Structure formats: structure tokens, C-alpha cells
Amino acid sequence: MNWPDQPGEWLSRGPLLGSWVAELEGGLVGHISLSQGDEGDLAPMLWSERNGATRGMTAVVSRLFVAPQARGHRIGALLIGQAVEEARRRGLHPVLDVVASDTAAAALYERLGWELMATVEQQWSPHQTVAVRCYAASS
Template identity: 95%
Template sequence: MRVLAEVHARDGYPVNWPDQPGEWLSRGPLLGSWVAELEGGLVGHVSLSQDGEGDLAPGLWSERNGATRGMTAVVSRLFVAPQARGQRIGALLIGQAVEEARRRALHPVLDVVASDTAAAALYERLGWELMATVEQQWSPHQTVAIRCYAAPS
């Protein structure tokens, strides 16, 4: 939780701090989660899950590819400690999640808040395709622009 709190304080991720951060990290239909360590300390995290309520990218990918929903896996909860950035940790974590998705014959997709330009730049450097940017209502008073990506085939 310490690393997540550091990332939230510096970058505003997650946008809305969860009441129970541990539960937030493990919520949903998880297919797997991975952490990265550097010099004995935890410095990063990523999850892979089945598509769930509120995930936009799985539906977009299915529509574009004429596939039934359920053929994707959602990469989420990616964060890297500020002091550990620039060492390809984020790319390695994403790679692990993509590998697991492909092992399960699922196509990796993800949603990212449009204001998180550093994350979007990472995905694009790794060859992920921007499918669309859409508005999503998170609460009666909060509408957020979401960028939806698909992993390269």
C-alpha cells in the first residue's frame, strides 16, 4: 500500500483513492497479479482480470473484431514507484500480464484515464493501439475521459 500511496501522492493514480486499497488491488475476477522488486523492495504492481463492469476496452475490441465479449483480458492496477521509474519495470510488468493473457488465448486490453499521459505514452511505446477515447460517468458529479487500448496482435 505504501508504493500505491506514493504513486497517488505524486501522480494522482488512482484518481479516486480507494477506501480499502488492498481490496481495490485484488477486486474483480482476477486472472493474476504480479509485483516487481528492486533491491529487496516492492516497486511495482500489475493485475490481469476478466472484463468487468465499467471496463470499456473489452467491448470496443469485441465490436471491432467481430468477437464475442469474453475473448479479452484486462490489464489494470499498473503502477511503479516514482524512485524506480526509467528502468523498464512498467514494461516488464505489462509483458508478464500480456504473456498470461495470451497463454489463456485472450487478447489483452486496457482502459486508462486520458489525463494520465505518462501511462498512455508507455502503452504507445510498447505498440498498444488506441481504439477510442470515450467519456465515462464515474459518479453523478464526475465524468472522466478514458483512453481504450488493445495490445498489438
């Protein structure tokens, strides 16, 4: 996992539309957020180009994590469902991206019906290029 140096800033970065947490047996076990995204986000750009729409018509689902001990309880699917519901309530189309090496996350999105738009290379730092899979929620 590519854990950020400053997790608090990473979790709350960008123009936030909402964020949710999941609890299991009294403990915090998951998180997801929904935002307008940053200027460099590829998924909103890809969706907008494909649909002849503005970037502002998308909402970026991000910062999803589920604690390893809580996996297998459908927490990831429930959190994604909450973010998608809020995006649609706002009249926005949900998009996301995930590191291509995170095959478990990609499998979850595909099981939930998300459409793979493209896999692209992204420069995360001067010394790190990462393959990223960009998805759009099904219509």
C-alpha cells in the same frame, strides 16, 4: 492520481487471472493484474465490437503502478509484458484503459505498440466524469 478509498479491494477486485509485483533492491515497487474485467469495462466491449468476438475473448490489464522512485528501470514495461504473456497463454486478447490525463502511462502503452481504440467519457461518480483512453495490445 485517483487513488481509491480502499486500495486492497481495488487491487484484488474482479475475476482475477493473475497479478504480479516487482521488487527493486528488496522493496516492492510495482504491481499489475490481469482479469476478465467487470461488466462496465469499456475496452473489452470496444475490442469485441471491432473484432466480431465475444467479450470473454479479452483479458483486462489493470492496476498497473510503479513507485515514483523506481521509474526509469523499465519496470512498467516488464510488468505489462508479463500480463500480456499470460493473456496470450490463455488465448485471450489483452486490452486496457487509462485516464486520458495520465499522459505518461499512455505514452508507455503507445511505445509498447498498444493501439488506441477510442477516448470515451466515463461517469466515475455522480460528480466526476473522466476521459478514458481504451487500448488493445497489438496482434
